[in-house]
Amino acid sequence: MPYDVPFRHHQALDPSALTSLGAALHAINRGIEDCRVAGIGPDSDPAILLLARHLARLAEAAGEEPALRSACTRRIAELDRYPALLALALRGVSHDKAAKDRFHRDGRHAMRRLAIALDLPEGRYEVASHYGDAAISGSVVLTTPEIEVSLAIGPLHEDNEASYFAKRGPAAGERLRFARISAFLKAERFATRLKRELRLADIAPAPGPTIVAAMPADMPVPALMPMAPAAAQPLAA
Secondary structure, three states: OOOOOOHHHHHHOOOHHHHOOHHHHHHHHHHHHHHHHHHOOOOHHHHHHHHHHHHHHHHHHHHHHHHHHHHHHHHHHHHHHOOHHHHHHOOOOOHHHHHHHHHHHHHHHHHHHHHHHHOOOOOOEEEEEEOOOOOOOOEEEEEEOOEEEEEEOOOOHHOOEEEEEOOOOOOOOOOOOOOOOHHHOOHHHHHHHHHOOOOOOHOOOOOOOHHHHHHHOOOOOOOOOOOOOOOOOOOOO
């Protein structure tokens, strides 16, 4: 049975205790939940609308829009210079599902950037995640017919987060090579390193499938020659 409470209305009429964005947002979220229980649409609830206006006043007092936009732009540039993968490699993701999911999401994105830097066409490579158990990061793997590149983080992979080897060509069968995650994240430079160390230019293209030409529709089909019956062999006594 729907029921309503007056608490959000009291807060809306006197929001002086809501002095931070977090406190005001919490009050709005709690009020929206009260509206749900009461069967009231929050978009037309007067208390929610007043609380939202109070939140807007707090945001306006925090800074002018051009300054806030400039701060966002600077922050984006900082995050581009210091990607989340670097921070995750330092802190680890053991038993932290959210951090592990972020590692695999960003890791797959980084592997696709590496594939582009290697000039790999779509369909020529595969990027996959191997999660493993909760205590480890698992790995993100780029696979092609010629090479394999893997990314994993954690104490066992410190300073050796990226590993790679050749599956075909002159470097096939050689030792597994390693690189730091900071080197891996510089896609163009790391692609050049892979091409040089794995001698990708010396790998002959993988043979394609054998293509059988279709027979023209007007070509007569030759008659099959009848097979002569095999001579009967006498049964052994």
